[in-house]
Amino acid sequence: MTASLLLSRVSRATSSITIRRVAGFNSLNAQILGGSISGTFFRERSLATLAQGASHFDEMVSVDQRKYYLLGGKGGVGKTSCAASLAVKFASHGHPTIVVSTDPAHSLSDSFSQDLSGGVLKPVQGVDSTLLALEITPETMKEEIKSQSGGKSVKNMMDSMGLGMFAGELGDLNLEDMLNAASPGIDEIAAISKVLQFMESPEYSRFTRIVFDTAPTGHTLRLLSLPDFYDSSISKITKLKKKVTAAASAFKSMFGKKEIQQQEPSNELDQLKERMEKVRNVFRDVNTTEFVIVTIPTVMAINESSRLHASLRKENVPVHRLIVNQLLPQSESDCKFCSMRRKEQTRVLGLIQNDTELSGLKLIQSPLLDAEIRGVPALKFMGDHVWR
Numbered sequence: 001m002t003a004s005l006l007l008s009r010v011s012r013a014t015s016s017i018t019i020r021r022v023a024g025f026n027s028l029n030a031q032i033l034g035g036s037i038s039g040t041f042f043r044e045r046s047l048a049t050l051a052q053g054a055s056h057f058d059e060m061v062s063v064d065q066r067k068y069y070l071l072g073g074k075g076g077v078g079k080t081s082c083a084a085s086l087a088v089k090f091a092s093h094g095h096p097t098i099v100v101s102t103d104p105a106h107s108l109s110d111s112f113s114q115d116l117s118g119g120v121l122k123p124v125q126g127v128d129s130t131l132l133a134l135e136i137t138p139e140t141m142k143e144e145i146k147s148q149s150g151g152k153s154v155k156n157m158m159d160s161m162g163l164g165m166f167a168g169e170l171g172d173l174n175l176e177d178m179l180n181a182a183s184p185g186i187d188e189i190a191a192i193s194k195v196l197q198f199m200e201s202p203e204y205s206r207f208t209r210i211v212f213d214t215a216p217t218g219h220t221l222r223l224l225s226l227p228d229f230y231d232s233s234i235s236k237i238t239k240l241k242k243k244v245t246a247a248a249s250a251f252k253s254m255f256g257k258k259e260i261q262q263q264e265p266s267n268e269l270d271q272l273k274e275r276m277e278k279v280r281n282v283f284r285d286v287n288t289t290e291f292v293i294v295t296i297p298t299v300m301a302i303n304e305s306s307r308l309h310a311s312l313r314k315e316n317v318p319v320h321r322l323i324v325n326q327l328l329p330q331s332e333s334d335c336k337f338c339s340m341r342r343k344e345q346t347r348v349l350g351l352i353q354n355d356t357e358l359s360g361l362k363l364i365q366s367p368l369l370d371a372e373i374r375g376v377p378a379l380k381f382m383g384d385h386v387w388r
């Protein structure tokens with residue numbers, strides 16, 4: 001029986017509790033319909049053909065200290081399903097866990113099949129252990145900034161940063177106007193400000209695993225390089241400020257006025273720079289962070305994953321694992337379509353072995369399940385077969 005046939009049957013079935021054995025594997029549908037999530041999905045024969053496939057989850061779970069896992073890749077490959085199932089698995093292994101979506105088109109709520117929207121941390125229902133979820137929204141962050149800044153104008157803020165001399169150029173632009181403007185990168189800024197909160201705020205210190213469901217590739221690369229961008233911009237502003245102060249001082253002394261004291265860069269800038277360095281370092285620390293690339297067995301997805309790995313390597317972001325998701329399971333009664341697809345995916349797995357960027361990564365092979373992965377039981381089911 002093919003996966004699509006199974007799916008169509010399930011859409012019609014409402015109360016069946018039969019566990020359907022489909023040539024070589026037990027079905028997610030059957031597990032869910034049967035009220036059980038504990039069975040094995042693929043039988044040994046299928047697993048044997050999916051060589052290597054294990055994620056070495058024991059390594060991922062064994063360390064007590066805080067770890068950050070970022071799951072990313074091309075759109076639609078299964079990032080959310082993999083991130084959510086990993087978070088459920090960490091939580092069930094005793095790690096208080098937060099799963100965060102930095103993708104503006106959030107799908108955590110859909111994946112967990114419960115409302116996790118609103119930009120605030122919400123407990124995930126249906127998990128016995130501590131698991132909170134957050135869909136980051138720039139709107140909520142804008143509100144937070146507005147309430148923290150007390151509605152300050154840009155001029156006031158620049159004055160307080162010791163940059164009042166430039167403020168005239170900006171007139172009386174209001175911070176609120178700036179935040180309301182469609183500003184590229186606001187999603188990334190929101191994400192980074194949350195990472196800082198997780199790192200700095202005592203209320204989050206008990207969470208030992210933080211799993212990020214990231215946006216498709218380009219967006220995520222911007223997120224990872226943003227702290228660097230800020231860091232270098234702040235350095236430029238600091239240098240400029242020093243130069244302007246020195247020039248003003250020389251100018252005044254030429255006219256016999258008292259020399260202006262060379263000011264140290266303002267504390268606020270130093271603090272901002274320090275905080276950006278903290279985020280940048282945590283994204284690059286092999287002891288605390290790992291970026292897991294998620295892909296599917298198509299040439300286009302593999303090519304994009306290869307480019308993503310090259311960019312992450314350039315940014316020094318640690319990557320050890322590559323999930324190839326939605327692999328067709330073995331079947332004794334293959335239709336022509338399935339056997340063609342399977343041949344194609346075998347060829348693509350071969351491409352990974354020969355790809356200089358990807359061949360060194362631990363390959364995790366994740367099966368195409370016969371139903372959409374929605375809700376905690378389905379995520380547990382997926383997790384037990386991906387994170388092992």
Ligand SMILES: Nc1ncnc2c1ncn2[C@@H]1O[C@H](COP(=O)(O)OP(=O)(O)OP(=O)(O)O)[C@@H](O)[C@H]1O
Pocket residue numbers: 074075076077078079080081082103105107215216325326327366367368369370371372373374
């Ligand atoms: N191994 C799998 N077997 C069956 N269905 C899957 C599998 N992995 C993902 N799916 C389904 O594919 C769809 C997309 O998955 P998901 O939302 O996890 O991808 P994504 O990469 O996060 O997508 P986006 O880029 O849009 O955020 C969902 O309906 C999900 O249930």
